[in-house]
Amino acid sequence: MKKVTRSRQRPHTTDTLWRETDLALLKELMTAEASLPSDAPRALLSVRLSTLTAETTSPVRQELDLRRLAREQGYRVVGVASDLNVSATRVPPWRRRELGHWLNDRVPEFDVLLFWKLDRLVRRLTDLSTMIEWCHRHGKNLVSKHDAIDLSSPVGKVMTEIIGGIAEIETAAISTRVSSLWDYTRTQSDWLVGKPPYGYTIDDRGVLVIDPQEERVLRWCLGAALRGVSARRMTTVLIRAGVPTGGGGQWTASTLLRRLRNPALMGFRVSESKSGGARRSETVLGVDGNPIRVADPIVTEAEWLSLQAALGERAKSQPTRRKRGATEFLGVLVCADCGTHMTAHRSRGKVRTYEYLRCRRCPSGGLGAPDPESVYSRLTDEIVNALGSEPVRVREYALGTDSLDRRRTVEMAIAHYMTGLEPGGRYARTSFTRQQAEQSLGKLITELERLDPKTSEDRWLQTSSGGTFRERWDREDRETMAGDLRRAGITCSVSRHKVPGVRAPHVGLKLIIPADAKERLVIKRDAFTGESS
Numbered sequence: 001m002k003k004v005t006r007s008r009q010r011p012h013t014t015d016t017l018w019r020e021t022d023l024a025l026l027k028e029l030m031t032a033e034a035s036l037p038s039d040a041p042r043a044l045l046s047v048r049l050s051t052l053t054a055e056t057t058s059p060v061r062q063e064l065d066l067r068r069l070a071r072e073q074g075y076r077v078v079g080v081a082s083d084l085n086v087s088a089t090r091v092p093p094w095r096r097r098e099l100g101h102w103l104n105d106r107v108p109e110f111d112v113l114l115f116w117k118l119d120r121l122v123r124r125l126t127d128l129s130t131m132i133e134w135c136h137r138h139g140k141n142l143v144s145k146h147d148a149i150d151l152s153s154p155v156g157k158v159m160t161e162i163i164g165g166i167a168e169i170e171t172a173a174i175s176t177r178v179s180s181l182w183d184y185t186r187t188q189s190d191w192l193v194g195k196p197p198y199g200y201t202i203d204d205r206g207v208l209v210i211d212p213q214e215e216r217v218l219r220w221c222l223g224a225a226l227r228g229v230s231a232r233r234m235t236t237v238l239i240r241a242g243v244p245t246g247g248g249g250q251w252t253a254s255t256l257l258r259r260l261r262n263p264a265l266m267g268f269r270v271s272e273s274k275s276g277g278a279r280r281s282e283t284v285l286g287v288d289g290n291p292i293r294v295a296d297p298i299v300t301e302a303e304w305l306s307l308q309a310a311l312g313e314r315a316k317s318q319p320t321r322r323k324r325g326a327t328e329f330l331g332v333l334v335c336a337d338c339g340t341h342m343t344a345h346r347s348r349g350k351v352r353t354y355e356y357l358r359c360r361r362c363p364s365g366g367l368g369a370p371d372p373e374s375v376y377s378r379l380t381d382e383i384v385n386a387l388g389s390e391p392v393r394v395r396e397y398a399l400g401t402d403s404l405d406r407r408r409t410v411e412m413a414i415a416h417y418m419t420g421l422e423p424g425g426r427y428a429r430t431s432f433t434r435q436q437a438e439q440s441l442g443k444l445i446t447e448l449e450r451l452d453p454k455t456s457e458d459r460w461l462q463t464s465s466g467g468t469f470r471e472r473w474d475r476e477d478r479e480t481m482a483g484d485l486r487r488a489g490i491t492c493s494v495s496r497h498k499v500p501g502v503r504a505p506h507v508g509l510k511l512i513i514p515a516d517a518k519e520r521l522v523i524k525r526d527a528f529t530g531e532s533s
Contacts (some may be wrong), residue, residue, distance in 0.1 A: 029067045044110040047082040062116040088123040094528045097445035108458040112141040139399045197264035208295040225310045267297040334361035336495035369507045388470030393462045395524045400457045417441040488520040
């Protein structure tokens with residue numbers, strides 16, 4: 001029998017969007033749902049919007065319509081996955097915050113996924129095909145409020161793929177219109193659409209003009225860069241001074257460098273280029289072959305060239321980046337004093353390059369931990385000694401069997417024989433009928449004992465891969481080990497203590513293993529990509 005959660009449900013969308021009439025209808029629908037039998041199919045409602053405006057279908061309307069559909073179909077609503085301000089084109093269902101959590105970790109808790117319209121679920125045919133395949137593997141169904149979609153029938157599956165193809169064509173048409181608009185605006189000297197670059201703003205007439213405050217920030221950064229000040233030092237000063245970034249969030253060295261390298265500082269129109277994996281802005285040329293000017297310049301061409309030369313010269317003096325980042329156990333090594341992550345830093349001296357671990361909040365990064373490789377090796381040895389003998393277990397999804405129906409049949413037969421064996425019953429009249437009935441009753445009781453009620457439910461199983469984590473870590477690299485440790489919530493506290501007469505501090509390591517670490521070490525395979533996590 002399926003487990004039913006009786007916890008009180010509440011509106012899952014933004015509370016301010018619910019009116020009194022909506023809440024009254026919600027209460028009515030939930031009251032009707034309470035009268036459903038305990039084994040009614042369980043429904044998960046999916047609510048999604050790209051942007052919430054007055055013209056869009058509100059999430060409240062979507063949820064109420066889906067609850068009406070669930071009542072009509074006899075489904076019990078077990079949850080609502082509400083993902084607002086999420087693009088279905090960019091983010092597939094299994095990557096969304098709420099719906100993705102249900103699809104990846106709470107699969108046994110529902111039987112059917114309800115959505116308002118197909119474009120509320122997916123906008124790419126490949127994503128729809130992936131969802132259909134996932135539903136078949138996990139014994140789930142897709143049902144739409146406004147489309148003829150129901151995977152329980154062959155016709156419904158075909159209609160799902162046809163509607164999905166139409167939705168993808170519509171998405172491609174929208175993308176083409178947007179791209180054409182951007183292509184047109186790039187050739188115009190007027191600012192028609194888009195967010196202005198840092199240092200500029202749009203006035204009441206829709207004209208791109210210089211923002212005085214942001215101009216002062218850029219002019220200060222120009223002077224600092226020409227004096228040899230690093231971008232990291234400049235960001236520290238800007239953060240301490242409380243200077244707004246102009247786009248939310250906090251200042252970072254990469255964000256500042258991107259703005260200082262932007263030709264838009266000279267008042268030119270630019271477009272983004274991602275050649276070589278780096279985000280850079282390039283000047284857009286007009287039909288005459290010259291840059292298109294859209295505003296007054298913040299810096300002159302000579303100043304911009306001097307700035308690029310200064311930034312380029314400082315970039316040459318920086319150590320080359322490692323392919324997987326400077327810190328091998330990022331997120332595992334934490335400072336014992338301030339609790340922030342330890343990160344690896346390298347500085348190049350006149351003779352050689354120095355590498356050390358430091359934290360974020362301690363003054364000057366704390367005492368530092370020289371020779372990160374020795375710290376990694378010590379951590380690896382301690383982890384292998386503590387957890388290397390643990391067997392590698394993988395989480396697998398198991399569909400329920402038909403034993404539930406057989407169990408009900410056996411229980412009914414047992415009740416039948418027990419009633420007949422009571423005094424005055426049909427099997428208590430002669431010794432022969434009593435003996436035959438008791439034999440049949442014994443067989444049924446034995447069969448009932450063998451029927452495990454747990455096998456009738458969809459559930460997660462943990463299977464062994466036949467090896468230990470020591471063998472897994474010997475076979476793979478440190479990044480695999482670090483991923484396992486992060487998944488299990490295992491951290492290593494790094495302490496540094498000054499030793500008299502010795503320049504380098506003493507580095508101590510303390511492994512912190514949560515009580516449930518062994519359960520969290522279980523490998524969970526992504527049902528949509530096949531990757532392990």
